[in-house]
Amino acid sequence: MAKPPFTNDIRTLRFLAGEMTQGDLGDRVGVTRQTIAAIEQGKYSPSLEVAFRIARCFDKPLEAVFQWSDDAD
Template structure:
């Protein structure tokens, strides 16, 4: 799944560690999500949506392989 987490994080001037703290996950989890190695849980996706003020569909895009 593609995502815009890295771009949105930069727009909000947040490090991976700061975003991780706000989302109650590890920095490694944020890194894995940004790199597409891990898809977030639904509750985490909703928290990210709320923090960035964007619909989930604008943050995450399904990749058809």
């Protein structure tokens, strides 16, 4: 289960969005708090659908939440 080649700003965005907890975000996205925790820590690559839903919770474009960071192509 290799770590994904991108980083994310979920943790920061949660706090900027008024101390939103992992559980809150999970509820709004429709996944569990464990899933949010794992994605936040880059443990795996979420589905595009979940990624979209997270971005929409913050009213941000996808790429404001997830940033590609692979050196290779």
